[in-house]
Amino acid sequence: MSKKKLGLNTICTHIGEIKDEQFKGAISPIYLSTSYQFDNVDVKRYPRYFNTPNQEHLVKKIAALEHTEDALIFASGMAAISHMFLAFLQKGDHLVVQNTLYGGATNFIREEFSKYGIEYTFTDGYDVSDFEAAIQPNTKLIHIETPSNPLLTITDIKAIASLAKSKGILSSIDNTFASPINQNPIDFGIDLVMHSATKYLGGHSDILAGAVAGSKEHIERIWNVGKNLGGSLSDFTVWMLERSMKTLTLRVKAQTKNAKKLAQFLDNHSAIAKVNYPGLKHHPQHELAKSQMHDFGAMLSFELVEGIDAMAFQNQLNLIKSSMSLAGVESTMLLPAETSHALLTQDERDAVGISNQLIRFSVGIETFRDLKNDIKQALIKIKTASCA
Template identity: 85%
Template sequence: MSKQKLGINTICTHVGEIKDEQFKGAVSPIYLATSYEFDNVDVKRYPRYFNTPNQEYLAKKIAALEHTEAAMIFGSGMAAISHMFLAFLKQGDHIVVQNTLYGGTSNFIREEFHKYGIEYTFTNGYNVTDFETAIQPNTKVIHIETPSNPLLTITDIKAVADLARSKGIISTIDNTFASPVNQNPIDFGIDIVMHSATKYLGGHSDILAGAVASSQEHMDRIWNVSKNLGGSLSDMTVWMLERSMKTLALRVKAQNKNARKLAKFLDAHSEVSRVYYPGLKSHPEHKLAKAQMHDFGAMLSFELVEGIDAMAFMKQLELIKSSMSLAGVESTMLLPSETSHALLTQEQRDAVGISNRLIRFSVGIENFKDLKQDIEQAITATKVASLA
């Protein structure tokens, strides 16, 4: 059966599973060996080569979900993105990077690239003209993130992919916030897709992993670098990730539904000054998001009105967790200025619009009315406490 014709829930459940030929179990067996026979075998397996049975088969699932020929699993999202960049950039090369970007990626570029003699330019905006203006004769890669972390800006995937292709430049994207359920950048011409698999692919806040998916040619190049850098993942974690991904589409669709409702609720709330969510018609890129996304995702950000302290508000939450990371089945909130973008300076955060009052909201699968009630009581409690 062609995986191209399978529905997304079927892909999540069955593509990339390892058949238990010996005992006929319903789930993939775990292969924990770090040493495999090398003579008279089709594949010389070694964990650091990303080709143990569990690694190999999970990569098939991710490739199927992202409509690519191949994929690889890494020890973290940062391992995935750093290996991806270093596979296509060398001394003297240049990369154009979207300015509205995950703080860890920005920090990696700023702190590490000069050691390799790699030049970089952060765009002034996220329109295609901003990327075109930043291109230099030695530009080899253009990297985007959409929806972006944490302001949910939307970049025109096809326009950037077309621009890169016309210049002979590799295009890459961080697709973490959308997940393969909501967005498939390869269909719009992007060359390479990466994920922090810690987030939606794992979905239960108990797995640290990353993933990259692309053509076999590009993945061979990434593998050639990665085998030397050693960012592979333990097979126990790989097995847990494959198990978690069986419910990926179900989880994300439930989270999407909650996020749409909560965004509208917050947008209409008198104590909320601004909401960032591409599913709102007031979002400046709403039409673009609608054109390139299957749904608008389960991430949003908002700012409370002046006078309501964001940190004090989060301390009053009873159901929603004040917690790092995102995309688990449980709803969480955090201040990007204190967490995901804390490595950036205040000036750098201000330049991309990340205020100290900005709250990032990762919407889970709880009942909408319970999440709404928790937000309402926390706002009320914060206001009362400020008057005491």
Template identity: 80%
Template sequence: MSEEKLGLNTICTHVGEIKDEQFKGAVSPIYMSTSYQFEDVDVKRYPRYFNTPNQEFLSKKIAALEHAEAAMIFGSGMAAISTTLFAFLKAGDHLVVQNTLYGGTTNFIREEFPKHNIEYTFTNGFNVSDFENAIKPNTKLILIETPSNPLLTITDIKAVADLAKSKGIVTCIDNTFASPVNQNPIDLGIDIVMHSATKYLGGHSDILAGAIASSNEHIDTIWNVGKNLGGSLSDFTVWMLERSIKTLGLRVKAQNRNAKKMAKFLDAHIDIKKVYYPGLKSHPQYELAKSQMKGFGGMLSFELADGLDASQFQKALKLIKPSMSLAGVESTMLSPHKTSHALLTQEQRDSLGISDNLIRFSVGIESRKDLMNDIEQAIHSVKKSQLIS
């Protein structure tokens, strides 16, 4: 049966599995070898070449999820991003970067590109006109992220892809926040999709990995750089990631439902100043999000009311974990200015609207009532402590 006709959960469960021909086990066997025969074989396998059996077959699953011809697995999301950017950019080239972007990617560009004489321009906004205004004659690549981290801004994927195609520019997107369950940018014209597989693809806060999906031609270009940079992943982690993706559709859809309810709850709360979630009708890009996403995702951000300390609030939580990273089955919160965007200067964060009172909320699969009760008791605890002091 064609992969195009398979349902999401069937792809998650069965595409890219390795058949256990010897013992007929129900799950893929794991091949831990770092040394393979090179004579009289069709494929000369080597872990750094991204082509061990587990790497090869998991790549097929991710490609199928993103409606791509091929995919690659990396040791981290930043390994996937950095390898991709260096594969398409050389000295004298120019990159257009969306200004609302993951802080680690922003820091990488600002610190590493000048060393290689690669030019870059951060857009003034995330409308298609902002990208068009940033394009130069030597622009080779456009990088976007939607929904963005941490303010959940929405970029018009098809409009940016169409603009780039009209000028012969390659496009890539960080699709981590949406996941393949909620958004498939290749269907909208994007050339390369990137993921921190640590997040929704892994989903259990126990895997560090990255992934890209694209055409065979673009994957070959990235592979040629990747084999030199060495950002490959151990086969045990590859095996764990394949196991985790089997429940991707179930997990993300549950997180979608929870996040939408939590966003509405927070939006109506007297002690919450502002909520950022594309599934709220008050979100400025709600209609755009609805048109290009199949679900609004499990991520949201909010600002506490003036006078309520974000650090004290997170320390008062009893169920929700104040913890780094995101997208696990457990709910977590963090302050972006101390974590994901800590490498940016205060001025850079201020220009992006990332305040010290902003909290990013990765909604898990727990009972919504329990999550609401935890937030209520934490706010009450902060108010009580401030009143006493």
């Protein structure tokens, strides 16, 4: 049966599994060996070459979900994006990159690119005209993130892909926030899709991983860098990730359903100054999000009104965890200014709209009523304390 005809739950459950031919177990066996026979074999396997049995099979699942020919998995999301950049950018080349980007990626570009002689330009905005204005004669790659972290801005994927192709430039995207369940950028012409697999692909806050998906030609080029830099993933984690992805569709759909209702609740609360969620009709890119996303995702952010201490609010939460990272089955909140964007200066955060009142909300699979009540009681407590 063609993979394109399989449903998402079927792909998540069965594509990329290893058949247990010996004992007929229902799940993929795990191969922990770091040493394999090299003679009289079809594949000379070596963990650093990304071709152990568990690695080789898992990427089939990722590629099937992202509608690509191939994929690679890495030891972290930052390993994935750095390998991708270094595979297609060399001394004298130029990168055009969206200005609202994950803070770790922004920091990597600013701190490491000069060492390699790679030039870059952050766009002034996220309209296609902003990207076109940033292109230079030596531009080799355009990189976007949509929805963005943590402001949930939406970039026109098709327009950026078309612009890149018209200039003979490659395009890449960080698809972590949407997940392949809610967005498939390859269908709009993007060349390379990366994920922090720590997030939705893993989904249980217990593994660290990254992934890049694309054509066989592009993935082979990234592999050539990867085998030298050594950013491969342990096979136990690979096995954990394959196991976790079996429930990816179920988890993301449940989280997205909760996020829609919580965004509406927060949007109507007097203690909330602003809610950033593309599913809200007043979101400036709501219609664009509808045109390129299957659904609006489970990430949102909101700003508390002035006078309410953001950290104190989080300290009053009982159910929702104040925690780093995102996309686990449990709901979490954090302050981007203190975590994901802490490496940026205050001026840099102000320039991209990261206020000290901003809270990023990763919505989990808990019962909506319980999440709503937890937020309500925390706001009541912090408002009462501020009036005392």
